[in-house]
Amino acid sequence: MINNHKSVRWRRVFACCLFFLTLLEPLSAQDLIVSGKVTDGKLPISGANVLIKNTKNGVVTDFDGRYNITAKTTDTLLISYLGYTTLTIPIQNRTTINVTLQEDATALGEVQINAGYYTTTDRERTGSITRVTAKDIEQQPIVSPLEALQGRMAGVEIVQQNGIPGSAPIIRIRGQNSLRSEGNYPLYIIDGVPVSSTPINSYGNMSNTGIDPLNTLSLSNIESIEVLKDADATAIYGSRGANGVILISTKRGSQRKSGLEARIYSGMGKASKKMKLLNTEEYLKIRNEAFQNDGEQPTESNAYDLILWDKNRYTDWQDELFGGTSIISDINLSASGGKENTFFRLGGSYHKEGTILPGDFSYNKVTAGLNINHTSNNNKLGLNLTLNYGVDRNNFINNRSLISSALTLPPNAPSMYKSDGTLNWMDWEYSAWNNPMAGLYNTSKAQSNTIVSNLELTYNLTNSFLFKTNLGYTELSSNEVIKMPKRSYNPRNWEYVSHRSIHSESNRNSWIIEPQLAYQNNIGTGKLDALIGITFQHSVSDRLLMNADGYVSESMIGNLASAEKTIANTNEEITYKYHAVFARIGYNWNEKYFLNLTGRRDGSSRFGANKRFANFGAIGGAWIFSEEPFMKNHNSILSFGKLRGSYGITGSDQIGDYGYMDTYASTRAPGGLYPTQLTNPDYSWEENKKLEAAVDVGLFRDRIRLGISWYRNRSSNQLVGYPLPSLTGFSSVQANLPATVQNTGWELELATNNIQSNELHWQTFINLTIPKNELLEFPNIEQTSYANQYRLGHPLNIKLLYQYDGIDPNTGLYKMVDANQDGKLDYEDQIVILDQGRKYYAGINNSIAYKGISLQFLWEFVKQKSRKDPFPPGFIGNYPKKILDVLKEDTELQMISQSVESYIAYSRVINSTFYIEDTSFLRLKSISLSYNLPAQIMSTIGITEGKLFLNAHNLITLTNYKGLDPQSIGNNLPVLRTISCGLQLNF
C-alpha cells in the first residue's frame, strides 16, 4: 500500500515537472513567420491544415495553397488534409517551407472518421468502424447506396434479393440478432438525422421485400458511409444500436473545392443469368417418357402440350419474359464555392433505369442536395445546414409470376399475342397456365418524396467547451397505385373481374433535437474529450391502403371518385417518441493509450409506463504498442501496431408501437370492434451484449495494413410472442423470452500497397468475414411455435430436412429415411439440419493507377450451401437440362412419372439432403476503368479535371448453382449485369 502511494506521488511530481518544462520551453525559442505553398504535386491544396505541433495554433491554406504562420524556430509543423498523409516538418529556422502532400494510400492515418456524435481517426479509434468514401460510390450505376457497400466491408452482409431497381436489400451487420426477422434492421443516420430503416411496403412490386428507404439519396452526393459495428461504436446509440449503425454523410461546401462538377453516364443492363432449360425436342421426349412409364394414354386434358400444342414451336420464355435490356442514364451536377467564412455546395442529379421485363417501364429519380456552412468572424459560432431532397417514380409491371412462368412454361407453349398484338387467350384455353401475360396491362406506379434536413449550430463557449445542437427534420412520403384493367384477364372471367385498383399511401416524418456540450482539454500528457447530450425525437408515420373496383372505363382506373366501391383496408397513424441522455468520455494518453466510455439512458414510447427507460453503455480501449520504446527501437518491420477491445450493452426497441395497451380496433367489416391482443404492459428492450477484441498492424512503413477482429454479440431478452395455448383466445402474448442468440465471428481487413512508384500505384484491399450464428438458449423451445423452425445450438437460418435414402428399387422413386421408424414420413423425420447461412464471405478490391489511367475491380466471394433449383418429376412444365440425366443408365434422379406417388416423393425430396448443393459464388461485383484527360489540354478550355470512365457490374459470376442467382435462391429476377460509361468534368 505504502509503495503504491509513493509511486503515485512520484508520478505526480514527474508530471508536474513535465508540465513546467513544456511551459518553460517556448521561452528559449524565437518567433518567426513561416510561409509556403501546399500542393499535391501538381495542384495547390486549399484548406489544408497547418498546425504547430503540441499547440492549438494553426492556419488553413488559401485558394492557392498558400499559408503564413507565426512560429518558433524550434517548432514543428503538422500539415494535414483529408485523404492525404499528414506531414511532420521541423522548422529548423527556415522561413519558407513548400510542402507536397501524398495521397494517403491506405485511407488511414489522420483521416477523420465519423463516429456519430464525435469524430475519431483510424489510428486512434477504439471501436470497430469501417467506411467507404465517395470515390467508391459515386460512379456506380446503382440506385441505393447500400448496394455500393456490397463486398466492401467485413462483417456487413448485404443481399440484393432481386434485380428490381429500388427494392430493399437484406442488410445484416454481424449477423441476425433477433428471432423476429423484422427486428434486425440497423439504424440509419443521414447527416445526424435518424431515418427509418424499415423498407417501405410495396404491393405491386414484384418483390415482397419492400422499397429501400435510401433510394432517394443521390449517390453522387454522398461523402462517406461509416458502419459502426461493436459496442464501443454503437453504445452511444443505446437502444437503437443493437443491429449496428450506418452513418451517411453528404458532401459539404469547403474551402478547397470551388467550381462546377458535372458527371454523366449511361449504360445498359441485362439479366445476369439465364437458366439452362430443355428445348422443345428434349421436352417432348421427357413428357412422352412420363406417359410411357405410367402406361397412360395422353389425352387432350392431361397432355395438351403433346396433343393440342404445336410440337415444332419453340419459345425461349426467359428471353421473352425477362430477356430485355434496361437502359440506364444518369446526370449529376454540383456547384460549390464560398468565401472566407461561408461556403456552399449545391448538387442535383437525375437517374433513369429501364426494365428487362416486357413493357415500357422505368425507374426515375431526381435529387437535390444543398449544404451551407458558415463560421462567424471570431470563429465562435458555426452553422451548418444540410438539405437533401429526392423524388423517385417507379413504374413497373404488376405481375408477380413472370419469373416462375419463364422457368416453367413448356417450350412449345403457344404465343402470348395474337397477330394483331392483343393477348392470345384462345390457344391457352385448355392449359393449366393462364396466358403468362395475364396481368400484362397491370401497372404499378410507386412514387416517393424524401427530405432529410439538418441544421447544426455550434458555439465555442471557451477554448475547451463547445456547445452544439442538431435540429433535424425528415419526411418521407410515398404512394403507389396499382391498376388492373379487365383486358389483362381472360374474357372468360370477365363476369367476375372488373376494372380495379389498389392505392397505398404512407408518410413518415420525424423531428429530432439534440443539444450537446463537448469538452476538450489536455490533461497531463493526455487529451480528454467529453460529451454530454440530450435527444428528443418525435416521429409520426401513417399508412392508408385502399382497394377500389367497378370503374366504368379503363381510362378512369385510379380515380377513386369513379370507382363503384372503395374499401380502406388499412388506415393507421402511429406516433413514436424517443428521449435520451447520452455521454462520452474519451481519454488519449500520450497518443499511446486510449480509453473510451460511452453511455446512454433511453426512453421509448414503445413500452409500457414502467418499462420505458433503460441504460446502455460501453467501454473501449486501445493501446498503440508500436509507440512503446521497446517496439519502436527494435523493430524496422512493424510500423504500426494497435490492440483494442470493447465491451458493452446495446438494445433494440424494434417492435410495433402501442403493443402494451389494452385496445380494440375496427373489424374489416363495417360497424364492428374486436380486441386486438392479449395485453402485457411489462415487456421491455431486447438486450445485446457486444464483446470485441482486435489487433491492427502496419508493416513496412504501413505498406501492409492488417486488421483482425473477433467479436461476440449476445442478444437476449428476445422480444417475441410468448406462446400460449389458444384457449386463452390468442396463441401468444408479446413478452421478453429468456432466449439468447449469439453471433461470433472473425473479421479480417488487409490493405496492401503492392506497387508505389511515381507513375504506378497498385493497391489491394481484402476483407474476409467468418461469421457464426447460434441459438444459445431458448427454454422450452419444443413447446413453442419455433419448435420446428429453430434448433438449439444451431444458427437461426436453418432448414430441417429428411435424410435422403436413394432411389427405391421397387418403385423407382426417391426414398427418405423414416428416422423415428413410425411408418410415416412427417416433420419428425426431418432431422438433418442445413445451415443456409454464409460460412464465410470476402471481398477483394484492387485499385491500379498508371499515370492518368486507373482500374478498380471488386470481387465478392460467398461460401454457402442451399437447396438446388427443383426439377419436378414429369408434369407439364419445363425443366432444367439436368433432368436429361434421367435417361442415362446411372441416373441419380427418380423415374419420370406423373403419378401421385412420384409427386409425393418429389415434394419430399426437395426437403431432403439430396437437394443440398454448394451454392457458393465468386462474382466480379464491379470493375471500373477511368482515364484522366490530360490536364494541360483541359485547362486550355477551362476544365480543371476531366475524366472518362467505364463501369461494369456483375460481369462474371462463377458458381455451381444452376438457378438464376446464387445470391438469392429461388425464382427471383436475377441481378442485372450492367455496363456503363461516362464522363466527368470539373470546372
Added chain:
Amino acid sequence: MNLILFIFISSCEDFLEVPIPTHKIMSETVFNDETTAISAMTGIYHELFNATFSSGGINSVTALAGLSADILEPISTNNYQLTEFKENEISPSNSANLKLWASAYKIIYMVNSLLEGLENSQNISQETIDRLQGEAKFVRAFTYLQLLALYGEVPLITTTDYRNNALSARNSIASIEMQILTDLNDALIKVNTSSDEIERTRITKFAVMALLARVYCYQDNWEKAAELSSLVIAETGTFEILQNLDLVFLANSREAIWQISPKGRGNILTYPNEGQLFVGTSTSSIKLSDRFVSTFEPNDSRMHHWIGFYSSGTRTFNFPYKYKDRSSNNNITEYSMVLRLAEQYLIRAEARAMLGNLSDAIADIDKIRLRAGLELIVNINPEIGKEALLELILEERKNELFSEWGHRWLDLKRTGTAAKALEPIKPLWEESDLLFPIPEEERIKNPNLGQNTGY
C-alpha cells in the same frame, strides 16, 4: 451532474406519452359508450363469419364433422388433413382440428372481454347492457355447445385472464352443460323480444329458444325440448317453412332463425363460405358421399334442389348445393344458416315421439316431408310404431340437415347409432372416435390439459 440528469429525465417522462392512435381504441373507452359497446358485439357477429369453426369453410364444424359422419368425403386422398377426419383417424397434431378449436376459444375470448367490459361500464343504459349481455352469452353458449359436442370435456373459460386460463384443466361435461343452460336462460331474459328487424343476423329471443330446444334435445329433456320448439314454431308471423327449396338459404329467408352474414368478411367478396367450399368445380376438395346421396328417395326434391352434380372428363361427383353462390362480389344473396325452422319441427317431432305423442310427431315430420315432395306418413303409414318413427325422424334429419353444422355427426352420437351407421363403411372405426382429439399443440403449451381416450 447525476442530480441534474435525474431531474431532467423525470421532467421529460411526460414527453414519451403518446396519444392513442385513431385506428385503436382503449378497452375502457369502448365500454363507456353505448355505440362502441354495441360495436364490440357487432365485431363478434363479424368474427363468427371468419372464425374457422363457424365459417362454413374447409375446417369448419360443417366440413369436418360432415367428414367424420357419413355425409361428406374428400375428393383427393392426398389431402391428409381431411382424410383423417373421414377415416376417423384424426391425429392430435392435425392442424385443421387445432384451427377449429382455437377459433372457438377466440370467440369465447371476445365474449368474455365484452362481458367484463360491460361489468365495469358507467355510461351505458341498463337496457343496452342487458341486451348485449344476452347476445354475448348466447354466442358463448352456442360455442361451448359445439366444443362439447366435438371434444367432450373442455376447459371452461369465462374470463380474459390469460395467466390463469393458460393452465386450465378440462371441466366436466356437467359443468359445461350447466354453463350453457345458465347463459341461455340469462339470454332468454335479456335479449329483445321483438323480431321486427329485417336482418336475421342478430340474436333474438327466438334464436335463444331454438338453441335451448336443441340443447334439451341433446340432453333427452323432451318436455322442455317440445315446449321451446313449440314457442318458436308458434311465431308464424316471423317464421315459416318455405315451400320453394331454393329460397331457404337466401339472406333473411323466412325460414331463418339466425344467420351469419358474409358482410363479416369485410371486403368486396360476398359469397358464403359454404358456397365456395361445396359448389363443384375442377378444384373442389369435398364432395357428398355417393352412399349418402343414394339414400334419398328418387322423388325427394331436396335431391334435385340441394344436391348438385359436377362432371368434367373423368371427374364426377355430387356436392351440397344448398348455397348456390360461390364467387359473388358486391352482391349478397345468401347468408350462412345457423338456426332454421325446419330443425325446430324435427326436434319437436322427435320430442313428441319420445313422449309417446305419435300423431303430433307425424304431423311435424310430415311438414318437412311435404315440402320435400315426399308422401306423407299420415297417408302411407299412419300406424307407424314409436321406434320406427324415431328411426324415420333420424333419417329425415339426415336428409334435411346434411352439410349443415355437422348435425348428422352429433345425431349419430347422441342416439348411440354411430357404430351401427359408420362401422360398415369405415374400416378403422372405434368407439373412441366419437370425440375429436384435444389438439396436441394445446397440450404441449398447457400441461394440465388432458387427452380423450384413444389418442
